[in-house]
Amino acid sequence: MNDIVETWHALDGTLLEMRPMRPSDGPQVKVSLNKLSADARRSRFFASIAEFSDDAVHRLIDIDPAREYLLVVLRRDDNGEIPIAGGRFVLEDQRPECAFSLLIGDPWQGQGIGRRIIKALIREASRRGMRRMHGHVLADNRPMLALARALHFAVR
């Protein structure tokens, strides 16, 4: 496979792989999204989402590659590739600026996966000539605010 961005081992030894999302990931992404805690859903989508439908999953993963970049982190098991995390940026119109978002599955949080994804997003955004990146974060989302501060984002 030639589009792998990174592979590494999680704390428990699981081999993880980060690569751009593909439309064929949809069914597995839907399963993973529907396992997210209420807290993770609210932190990422700013709303309490009861169920991710096929349409909602398509809206999330069918991107316009000219304006968006979407990474998925996967682990492999007997059933194939299981998405455990993801992150994206969306370019702003007419400005060298983009907006990021991150989503790490609950059991996988706090292991450096969010940090890895956002660093890969920053690399790709700067390769595309972006000068600024921003994200919308709930004021009570301490992990995301700490990660942003650690990477020298200004918090407003």
Ligand SMILES: CC(C)(COP(=O)(O)OP(=O)(O)OC[C@H]1O[C@@H](n2cnc3c(N)ncnc32)[C@H](O)[C@@H]1OP(=O)(O)O)[C@@H](O)C(=O)NCCC(=O)NCCS
């Ligand atoms: C917020 C989120 C993206 C962080 O990703 P993560 O993989 O859990 O975080 P990492 O393990 O990469 O941690 C990186 C840094 O974030 C901070 N951090 C992570 N978890 C933290 C926690 N529970 N409390 C305080 N700081 C935390 C720390 O600064 C940490 O650095 P350190 O490991 O050197 O201490 C992830 O928890 C998540 O997806 N949450 C739900 C959705 C969400 O909040 N998305 C953000 C909105 S865009």
